[in-house]
Structures are given as C-alpha cells and as structure tokens.
Amino acid sequence: MPRIGLNKQxxxxxxxxxxxxxxxxxxxxxxxxxxxxVDLEGHFVGFKNYVKTVMRSEVLDIKRLKHFPKKSPPYxxxxxxxxxxxxxxxxxxxxxxxxxxxxxxxxxxxxxxKTIIFIGMIIPMxxxxxxxxxxxxxxxxxxxxxLSMLGVKPRxxxxxxxxxxxxxxxxxVWLWTGFSMIVYSAGLEAIxxxxxxxxxxxxxxxxxxxxxxxxxxxxxxxxxxxTMTILWELKIFDYVYAATLGGPGGATNVLAxxxxxxxxxxxxxxxxxxxxxxxxxxxxxxxxxxxxxxxLRR
Amino acid sequence: MSEEKxxxxxxxxKALVGLLVAVLVISIIxxxxxxxxxxxxxxxxxxxxxxxxxxKDVASAITTVGKSIEAIGKSLEKLGxxxxxxREAISTLEKRVxxxxxxxxxxxxxxxxxxxxxxxxxxxxxxxxxxxxxREFEKRNPGIKVEYRIMRSEDLGKVLPAQFEAKTCIGDVIxxxxxxxxxxxxxxxHLLDLSDVVDSKDFLPxxxxxxxxxxxxxxxxxxxxxxxxxxKSVFAKHGLKPPKTYEEFKSLVAKLKEIYGxxxxxxxxxxxxxxxxxxxxxxxxxxxxxxxxxxLIAGKVDWTKDSRIRKAFTELASLLKAxxxxxxxxxxxxxxxxWEGKFGIxxxxxxxxxxxxxxxxxxxxPLPGIEAVTGGADLVFVPKYTKHPEEAKKLAAWIxxxxxxxxxAIHSGRVPTNVKVPVEALPPATRALVxxxxxxxxxxxxxxxxxxxxxxxxxxQLKRFWVHPEEMEDVLAKIQEAYAETVGGKG
Numbered sequence: 060m061p062r063i064g065l066n067k068q069x070x071x072x073x074x075x076x077x078x079x080x081x082x083x084x085x086x087x088x089x090x091x092x093x094x095x096x097v098d099l100e101g102h103f104v105g106f107k108n109y110v111k112t113v114m115r116s117e118v119l120d121i122k123r124l125k126h127f128p129k130k131s132p133p134y135x136x137x138x139x140x141x142x143x144x145x146x147x148x149x150x151x152x153x154x155x156x157x158x159x160x161x162x163x164x165x166x167x168x169x170x171x172x173k174t175i176i177f178i179g180m181i182i183p184m185x186x187x188x189x190x191x192x193x194x195x196x197x198x199x200x201x202x203x204x205x206l207s208m209l210g211v212k213p214r215x216x217x218x219x220x221x222x223x224x225x226x227x228x229x230x231x232v233w234l235w236t237g238f239s240m241i242v243y244s245a246g247l248e249a250i251x252x253x254x255x256x257x258x259x260x261x262x263x264x265x266x267x268x269x270x271x272x273x274x275x276x277x278x279x280x281x282x283x284x285x286t287m288t289i290l291w292e293l294k295i296f297d298y299v300y301a302a303t304l305g306g307p308g309g310a311t312n313v314l315a316x317x318x319x320x321x322x323x324x325x326x327x328x329x330x331x332x333x334x335x336x337x338x339x340x341x342x343x344x345x346x347x348x349x350x351x352x353x354x355l356r357r
Numbered sequence: 358m359s360e361e362k363x364x365x366x367x368x369x370x371k372a373l374v375g376l377l378v379a380v381l382v383i384s385i386i387x388x389x390x391x392x393x394x395x396x397x398x399x400x401x402x403x404x405x406x407x408x409x410x411x412x413k414d415v416a417s418a419i420t421t422v423g424k425s426i427e428a429i430g431k432s433l434e435k436l437g438x439x440x441x442x443x444r445e446a447i448s449t450l451e452k453r454v455x456x457x458x459x460x461x462x463x464x465x466x467x468x469x470x471x472x473x474x475x476x477x478x479x480x481x482x483x484x485x486x487x488x489x490x491x492r493e494f495e496k497r498n499p500g501i502k503v504e505y506r507i508m509r510s511e512d513l514g515k516v517l518p519a520q521f522e523a524k525t526c527i528g529d530v531i532x533x534x535x536x537x538x539x540x541x542x543x544x545x546x547h548l549l550d551l552s553d554v555v556d557s558k559d560f561l562p563x564x565x566x567x568x569x570x571x572x573x574x575x576x577x578x579x580x581x582x583x584x585x586x587x588x589k590s591v592f593a594k595h596g597l598k599p600p601k602t603y604e605e606f607k608s609l610v611a612k613l614k615e616i617y618g619x620x621x622x623x624x625x626x627x628x629x630x631x632x633x634x635x636x637x638x639x640x641x642x643x644x645x646x647x648x649x650x651x652x653l654i655a656g657k658v659d660w661t662k663d664s665r666i667r668k669a670f671t672e673l674a675s676l677l678k679a680x681x682x683x684x685x686x687x688x689x690x691x692x693x694x695x696w697e698g699k700f701g702i703x704x705x706x707x708x709x710x711x712x713x714x715x716x717x718x719x720x721x722x723p724l725p726g727i728e729a730v731t732g733g734a735d736l737v738f739v740p741k742y743t744k745h746p747e748e749a750k751k752l753a754a755w756i757x758x759x760x761x762x763x764x765x766a767i768h769s770g771r772v773p774t775n776v777k778v779p780v781e782a783l784p785p786a787t788r789a790l791v792x793x794x795x796x797x798x799x800x801x802x803x804x805x806x807x808x809x810x811x812x813x814x815x816x817x818q819l820k821r822f823w824v825h826p827e828e829m830e831d832v833l834a835k836i837q838e839a840y841a842e843t844v845g846g847k848g
Contacts, residue, residue, distance in 0.1 A: 116835075117840075122842050178515075193687070196686055196687065196690070197684055197686060198686070198694065198699075199687075199690055201535070206737070207672075214684065215684045215685070215686055216685070218627070218684045218820065218823075218824055219824050219825075220821055220824070220825065229445075304629055305817065306630065306816075306817040306820050306821070307820035307821040307823075307824065308817055308818050308820060308821025308822075308828075308832070308835070309817060309821075309835075310821070311817075320810075320813065323515050323518070323519075324810070324813055325514060325809060325810040326538075326541070326809040326810070326843075327812075355787065
C-alpha cells in the first residue's frame with residue numbers, strides 16, 4: 060500500500076474539522092456578508108447599508124457626541140464599545156499584572172486568593188449581569204450600603220444614563236481580571252530567575268528589574284492579554300443584556316446588542332442593518348487579531 | 358326285706374324329699390318371679406301406655422316433621438335450582454378469573470400519559486394563582502399531565518419566530534400579552550385554529566385574535582391598569598382621602614412627599630420598562646382621551662408635535678421634577694417596599710390584588726375624571742407544531758373557559774374576560790376594582806398593541822425620561838423615530 064504523503068495526511072486529519080468550519084463558520088459569514096450588501100427586497104445596494112447602519116443614532120450619535128463629556132450617554136453603541144476598551148482594558152491588564160507579580164512565589168494563601176479572583180471568569184456572564192443589576196439598586200443594593208458609609212448619597216446607579224455605562228464597565232473589571240492575572244502568572248513563571256540574579260548583582264532596583272527585565276519579556280503575554288481583552292469588550296452582549304438591556308435610553312447599548320435588536324426584536328427584522336453592523340464588528344476584530352499575530356511574530 | 362331292698366327304699370325316700378324340696382324351691386322362686394313379672398308387666402304396661410302416648414306424640418311429631426320435610430324438600434328443590442344457578446355463576450366466574458389470570462400474565466398496553474407544556478409569563482405569586490387552573494384540568498382529564506414553564510412575553514417574542522421557522526415550539530399552549538404578535542403568527546400560518554373549541558362571543562368584545570373569521574387567540578383573565586393604588590389603612594392613619602379632581606391629586610402627592618420624603622410619594626417600578634410606560638399611558642389617556650388612543654394606534658400622530666402628547670409629557674415632567682416619583686426600581690421589590698410603608702402610592706396593574714396579603718386594604722385612585730383605563734388580557738394560543746394538537750386545544754379551551762377563568766380570578770384578583778363568569782363569584786377586592794372603574798372605557802395597552810421596535814424604544818426612553826425629565830424633547834424625538842418606523846411597517 061503506497062504511503063500517503065505528509066501533507067495529505069495532515070489534510071485528511073483536518074478534513075472533518077474543516078467541513079464543520081465550512082458549514083458553521085465560513086458559510087454563515089459569507090451569507091451575512093451577502094445580506095449586508097442587499098436591501099430588504101434583495102436588491103444589491105453595495106455599501107449603502109454600512110453607511111446607513113453606522114450613521115444612525117443607535118450606533119453613532121454624533122449630535123450628542125459633540126458635547127462629550129458634558130452630555131451623558133447615550134453616544135451610540137460604537138462609542139460605548141470604544142469607551143469600554145479605553146476604560147476596561149488598562150484596568151484589567153495592569154490589575155492582572157499587579158496581582159500576578161504580587162502573588163508570585165511562595166506567598167501564603169496565594170493560590171486561594173488567585174482562585175477567588177478567578178471566580179469572576181467562571182460565573183456565567185448572564186448571572187454576572189443579574190448580580191450587578193441588583194447590587195447597584197438604591198435601597199437593596201450592597202454597593203449603596205458601603206457608599207453610604209463614605210457619605211455618598213445612595214441611588215440606583217444603573218437607572219441613570221450618566222452612571223449606568225461606567226458602572227457596568229467598572230464592575231466588569233472583576234469578571235476579566237482573573238484571566239489577565241492567570242496569563243501573566245504563567246508568563247512570570249517562564250522568566251528565567253538568573254536574569255533577576257544577574258540584575259541584582261549589577262545593583263538594579265526593583266523598579267529597574269521590573270522595567271528592563273519583566274516587562275520586555277512579558278511582551279508576548281501582554282499582546283495576548285490585550286488582544287483577548289479587546290475582543291471580549293467588542294463582543295460583549297449577555298452581561299449588558301442581563302444588567303440593563305442596553306438602557307436607560309440606550310445609554311449602555313453595545314454593538315452586539317444592537318445587532319440582536321435589529322435582527323431579533325425589531326419586527327419585521329432588519330437583516331440589512333444587522334448584517335452590515337455584524338460585518339463591521341467582524342472586520343474590526345479581524346484587524347485586531349491580525350495585528351496581534353504580526354506583533355507576536357516580531 | 359333285704360338289705361338291698363332296704364337300701365333301695367332309703368334312697369328312694371331321700372330322692373322324694375329332695376324332689377319335694379326342689380319343687381318347693383322352684384315354686385317359691387316361681388312365685389317370686391311371677392310377682393316380679395307381674396310388677397314388671399304392670400310397669401311395662403304403664404310404660405307401654407307411656408310409650409304409646411309417646412309414640413302418638415312421636416307420630417304427630419313425625420307428621421309435623423313430615424310436613425317440614427315436605428317443606429324442606431320444596432326448599433331443597435329451590436335450593437337445587439339456586440345451586441344450579443350458582444354453579445352457572447361459578448362457572449362464569451371461573452371463566453373470568455381465567456381471563457384475568459391471562460391478563461395478569463400479559464397485561465394489556467397501558468394508555469400513555471400525555472404531558473402538555475404550558476408556557477406563560479407568570480412567576481412567583483402570580484404563578485401560584487394560575488397553577489390551580491392547570492391542576493383542575495388534570496383532575497378532569499386523567500391521562501394528561503400539564504407542566505408549566507415561565508417565559509415572559511418579551512422573551513417569547515424573540516424566541517418564537519426562530520422556533521416557528523424551524524417548525525418547532527417550546528410549548529403546546531402559549532400564553533402571551535402581545536395581540537399583535539399572535540395576529541402576525543396566525544397570518545403566517547404558525548397557529549392552530551381554535552374556532553371549534555372557543556366561541557369569540559363568550560368573551561369581551563375585541564379581546565380574541567380573529568384572522569379570516571377564525572379564532573387563533575383567546576383571552577385568559579385580564580388585567581386593568583386602573584391607577585395609583587393605596588392602602589386604606591395608611592390613608593386613614595394620615596387622614597388622607599382619594600382625590601376628586603386633578604388639583605386634589607397634585608395636593609395629595611405633595612402631602613405624601615411631606616410624609617414619606619422626596620422621591621417617595623409615588624413608587625415607580627421597573628423591569629424592562631413597562632411600569633413607566635403604564636403610568637405614561639394613563640397620563641396620555643387623561644390628557645388626550647380615547648381619540649388620542651385611536652390616532653396613536655392608527656399611526657396618525659407625531660409624538661414631537663401633538664399637543665395632547667406634549668401636554669401629558671409636560672405635566673408628567675413637572676411631577677417628576679417636583680420629586681414625587683421614585684427612581685425606577687425592580688417592580689416586585691417596589692411592591693414590597695410600598696406595602697411595608699416606604700412609599701405613599703404605587704401605580705400598578707390589578708394583578709397586585711393577588712400579590713398582597715390583605716387585598717381588602719387596597720384602594721385605587723385613577724386620575725380623577727379619566728375617561729378610560731388601559732387593560733388587556735394575556736392571550737392563549739396553540740402553535741401548529743405541537744405534538745398533541747387535540748389535547749392542546751382542549752387545554753387552551755379550558756384555560757379560557759368560564760370555569761377556568763373563575764378559578765384563576767379567585768386566586769389572582771385578575772378580571773375574567775369570559776362573560777359567563779358571574780361577578781358574584783369574584784373576590785371582594787376585584788369586585789371593588791370593577792366598581793371603581795365603572796363607566797370608564799377599557800383601552801388596549803399601547804405598546805403591546807403597536808409592538809415591534811416602538812415598544813422597545815418606548816420602554817427604554819421612558820426609563821431615561823424618569824430620571825431626566827428635562828430631556829423630554831430628545832425622548833419624544835427618539836420615540837417618534839421608532840413609532841414612525843414601526844407603524845410605517847419598516848420596523
């Protein structure tokens with residue numbers, strides 16, 4: 060029996076998975092792309108749907124954005140996702156790195172603390188959204204109990220457009236910090252101890268060691284953490300749905316939720332708007348993924 | 358004489374003497390015996406006479422016995438006949454036992470138990486009030502089990518379209534509050550025709566979903582959104598009275614603010630946004646009347662320009678700015694807080710009657726002089742994709758029947774929509790509610806009627822309006838945008 064070449068062997072092993080990807084990933088993407096280029100009657104309109112979907116106020120409220128930050132949200136789902144990245148990304152990344160560095164080595168109770176922090180990753184997002192919904196209630200929420208001790212007047216933080224989005228973003232930090240902490244922990248363990256020993260011999264301070272040894276060697280890990288975090292922030296849906304349903308007044312709306320509203324809630328459905336918005340989101344995430352791959356290769 | 362002769366003569370004499378003695382003894386014995394015999398004979402004679410009489414008695418007894426025997430004989434004949442019958446019966450019984458033994462050895466296939474799934478919006482106490490309706494159906498229909506699952510209308514509205522496209526459904530009987538959705542599903546051919554089990558004339562006019570002359574949705578018990586609820590005991594304690602004019606209403610809420618504090622005069626519920634929309638609709642009806650309602654449903658108004666709408670919103674904004682309303686909060690938590698005395702009054706639907714422990718303490722204040730209140734009934738329908746169409750239709754018919762609605766109304770405080778339910782059968786609080794809205798028209802809930810994007814945006818923008826009434830113009834603009842898209846058929 061003739062031997063099958065290596066390439067063919069690889070192909071045969073990958074073939075079942077490729078079929079599944081073709082059916083459940085490639086075909087839906089292509090069909091979504093097709094729907095984004097036609098109107099409700101099926102006529103080809105090119106990229107008009109893309110312009111229409113971005114320029115509506117639910118996605119980009121330019122009038123209101125002009126008065127940022129004087130006027131509170133809603134600014135549009137696209138801006139809300141950008142705010143999510145701008146606030147959430149640095150917080151979770153630095154917090155994760157800080158905790159990983161702090162709990163490195165043989166610290167007593169480190170594994171327990173890491174486990175507690177990681178619980179945020181384990182809890183389903185819908186459950187987290189419901190927890191947040193009630194945690195920030197005026198009379199029954201736990202947060203107001205602590206804030207009132209600091210002299211802050213209690214309020215239903217998620218009922219106000221000016222606070223709802225930021226409350227959601229800040230409270231989602233605990234959901235994702237566990238991920239960055241774990242990844243950084245693994246990265247820190249991979250750094251050879253000899254480098255630190257050599258630096259100590261040369262008289263480097265803790266900060267210098269961190270800046271010139273730890274950070275550069277953690278670059279691949281950081282790229283991974285940043286990429287995954289941005290993708291998570293762009294695709295966020297269930298957490299917002301459960302906590303606020305995008306309200307009040309669209310102040311916490313995000314792109315994935317808007318796609319859902321356009322296709323599944325609006326009657327009749329608007330596949331032209333939903334699919335074009337979905338493709339925009341896909342292109343953005345694809346761009347980030349490609350940048351990440353290029354950075355890692357360097 | 359010789360010696361021989363002498364000897365012979367002695368012997369002979371002795372023999373004679375002996376003989377005489379013997380004869381004498383025998384004679385004596387004979388006499389004795391004769392005497393004894395004579396006595397015995399006498400006794401015997403006596404006995405004989407006794408025996409004779411006994412025999413006579415016996416004879417008569419025998420005669421009697423004979424007769425009895427005859428009777429017994431006859432009875433025995435009858436018994437024999439009965440025995441014969443009994444034998445036959447035993448034989449039959451033996452045959453039956455034989456059959457039973459065969460059955461026990463190989464039991465016949467049991468009639469399968471069907472399980473029907475009812476999907477409805479009610480949870481907690483509302484669910485507890487509805488379950489007796491289903492349990493009664495199970496009692497009347499052994500062999501059918503009914504399982505209840507919770508899913509709100511908002512979630513059904515998202516899930517069902519995809520399910521219908523896949524020709525499946527999450528339940529056999531669905532209960533939902535959106536008549537527009539039921540009508541749409543009926544037109545698209547996803548629902549079963551209920552006309553053979555439900556007569557639309559049995560219900561309040563306009564409450565059934567009828568498409569092409571066929572009934573596809575029938576109303577369960579209904580709810581009214583009659584106004585602001587208050588506790589009679591609390592009002593009595595503070596010397597407050599239900600207002601008779603709109604000015605009195607404003608004075609009342611000002612007084613309540615003094616008693617309870619800012620933001621506590623009127624409790625505001627929240628969920629997905631319908632509590633705020635219920636209050637807003639009440640104000641719209643107050644300032645716009647039934648004519649505004651007709652115009653809104655027909656798509657004839659502009660929310661940013663219509664003076665009636667602007668008046669209603671302006672008035673509502675002034676009350677919000679004055680701090681009479683609370684922030685929107687989870688409506689079930691608000692209910693508990695209000696009942697416990699943290700708020701003055703609470704605008705809520707009539708289902709509240711079934712959710713408090715003392716419904717007789719409830720009173721309701723519609724805005725004085727309002728000509729109508731909103732109300733509606735959840736609708737029952739049967740998807741075409743049920744695996745048990747006949748049983749599902751039977752269950753749907755039961756739920757909306759007079760008896761089914763009576764059970765539901767008694768437990769929940771909801772208002773029957775089946776006209777055959779007598780008012781006397783309703784609990785006192787429900788009867789009082791019906792009395793309170795006497796003379797007022799019942800209008801369909803606006804966002805449930807229009808539906809689509811309008812409903813979502815209407816709810817969402819009102820949540821924003823509640824905390825920022827100064828943004829009224831932008832709120833109206835957003836509502837108008839969604840309204841124009843929806844009633845224009847574009848969204």
